[in-house]
Amino acid sequence: MRRLIAVGVGVAFLILVVIAFRGCLEARSDRGIRNYSQDIGTIMLESQQRGEEFFAALEGEGGLTEQQAEQRIAAVRGASATLLDRAEDLDAPGQVRDAHSATTQALKLRRDALEKIAENIGQATADTERADSIDTVTTQMGSLYASDILWSQLAVPEMESVIESEGVDASDLPPGNFMPEDDPTAFLDQTSVTELLNNLSGEEVTAGVHGLELVQVDMGDVTLSPDSTTTVDSAANEVSVQVQNGGDSEESGVVITITFNGAEETKENASIGAGAIETANIPLGTLPQPGTETTLDVLVEPVPGEEDPTNNEASYTIVFGTG
Numbered sequence: 001m002r003r004l005i006a007v008g009v010g011v012a013f014l015i016l017v018v019i020a021f022r023g024c025l026e027a028r029s030d031r032g033i034r035n036y037s038q039d040i041g042t043i044m045l046e047s048q049q050r051g052e053e054f055f056a057a058l059e060g061e062g063g064l065t066e067q068q069a070e071q072r073i074a075a076v077r078g079a080s081a082t083l084l085d086r087a088e089d090l091d092a093p094g095q096v097r098d099a100h101s102a103t104t105q106a107l108k109l110r111r112d113a114l115e116k117i118a119e120n121i122g123q124a125t126a127d128t129e130r131a132d133s134i135d136t137v138t139t140q141m142g143s144l145y146a147s148d149i150l151w152s153q154l155a156v157p158e159m160e161s162v163i164e165s166e167g168v169d170a171s172d173l174p175p176g177n178f179m180p181e182d183d184p185t186a187f188l189d190q191t192s193v194t195e196l197l198n199n200l201s202g203e204e205v206t207a208g209v210h211g212l213e214l215v216q217v218d219m220g221d222v223t224l225s226p227d228s229t230t231t232v233d234s235a236a237n238e239v240s241v242q243v244q245n246g247g248d249s250e251e252s253g254v255v256i257t258i259t260f261n262g263a264e265e266t267k268e269n270a271s272i273g274a275g276a277i278e279t280a281n282i283p284l285g286t287l288p289q290p291g292t293e294t295t296l297d298v299l300v301e302p303v304p305g306e307e308d309p310t311n312n313e314a315s316y317t318i319v320f321g322t323g
Contacts, residue, residue, distance in 0.1 A: 030168050032093045037159060037170040040103055043087050044151060044176030047110060050076045050083070051144075051178035054114070055187075060200050069200055070121055077114035084111050095166065099158035106150035110178055113140035113147075124197050131255045131266040134197060134301070138190045145184060148177045190257075191302060191309050198304045208248030210305035214314055215242040215277060217298055224296070224316040234290040234320045241280045243300050245272040251303045256280045259297040261288060293319045 057064060057072035064072065084107040092100035117140050124133035156173050163170050175181060186192055217224045220236040239258055245251050254269040263285040272278045288294050296316045302309040 030166060032091075033095060033163065033166055033168045034170045036090060036092055036096060036100075037163060037168075037173065039090055040087065040100070040159075041171065041173045041176075043083050043107075044103070045174040047080065047083050047107065047178060048174060048176050050079050051110075051180075054178075055180055058196055058200060066125055066200060070118075073114070073121055074118050077111070077118045080107070080111045080114050083107055095162045096159055099155045099162070102150050102155040102158065106147040106155065109143045109147035109150070113143040116140045121197075125200055129268065130197075130253070131257060131268060131301070134190065134194055134255075135257075135264070135266075137197070138188070138193045141179075141187045141193060144178050145188060148179050148184060151176045190299065191312065194301045195306075195309065198302060198306075210247040210249065210251070210303055211245075211308065212251065212254065212272070212300050212303060212306065213244045213246050213311045214298060214300050215244045217241050217296070217314070217316060219318070224318065226314040226316055229293065229317040229319055231319045231321050234287070236320070237284050237287060239282045239284060239296065239298070241267075241282065241298055241300075242277055243269070243272060243280065244277045245274055247303075247305075248274055250274055254278075254303065255301040256282065257299045257301065258282050259299075260284055261286065261294055288320055290320050293317060 054073060054076045056062070057069045057076070060069060084104065087100075087104050087107050090100070117137050120133040120136045122133075124130050124137050126133075152175070156176070159173060162168075177184065179185075179187065187196070218240040219230075219232040219238070222230060222232045222236070224230045224232075239260070241256050241258070243254060243256065245254075250271055250273050252271040254272055255266060256269070257264060257266045261284075265282050265285070267280045267282045269278055269280055294317075296318055298314055298316070300312040302312060306312075
């Protein structure tokens with residue numbers, strides 16, 4: 001009987017040990033998830049703050065000079081690289097591996113985009129030969145926007161699902177967005193980016209009205225219409241863009257960009273006098289097959305001091321004929 005009692009006590013003790021060990025594992029798992037959530041939340045909150053600093057610099061907030069803005073953007077780039085390193089060094093619990101992957105990818109997008117913007121911001125605010133740099137800055141704005149989507153639409157829901165299913169008492173995750181929260185898509189448009197860079201450049205703007213207008217676009221001897229499909233000769237391989245300076249002063253470094261068949265071409269006019277109309281001839285790349293309908297987008301980039309660029313761009317639907 002004593003032996004049976006001893007065996008029973010031993011089994012009961014073993015069960016208690018197993019239960020206690022299991023409880024410790026669960027507590028450790030909960031603590032790991034909670035600590036990770038807190039750490040990654042801190043990193044993403046800091047990244048959000050770097051985004052606020054970045055756009056404040058782009059907008060010249062506080063009277064920043066062009067050089068000071070460039071220095072601020074370079075500092076944000078460096079800080080963003082450090083935040084990625086911190087995130088990659090975290091020991092992510094297995095339950096949040098997918099969320100961690102999405103988060104680090106978002107931070108990589110931010111680091112890489114800021115690297116390219118920092119490299120191009122100086123030329124993008126120059127007086128001439130700035131079209132390629134402006135295009136690069138605009139493209140990288142898209143990467144920054146994509147990083148917000150990765151965080152908010154993939155990482156956060158995945159982490160919140162794990163926290164709820166595991167019953168972990170964790171703090172709420174921050175918004176973590178890099179783009180401005182009130183209007184995140186405002187800086188995805190090249191016209192908006194150009195206006196922002198014009199304001200940042202600090203270029204002295206003469207008094208009076210400033211503004212360009214896209215007057216007319218021709219292919220061969222055919223004038224295109226933005227309101228209807230236009231048939232052009234199948235051999236038409238050049239676009240003629242007429243631009244008028246509707247302002248009171250001569251404008252220099254006028255940039256015209258066309259997008260055709262997925263390819264982008266840019267032409268820069270040296271100057272356009274006040275009230276004058278100048279024509280830029282821009283060659284097309286590979287032409288589509290006859291009978292193919294395609295789209296031509298034309299953009300005349302705003303000049304410093306231009307307040308209403310709505311008449312600076314147009315889109316045309318074209319069908320190439322048989323010759």
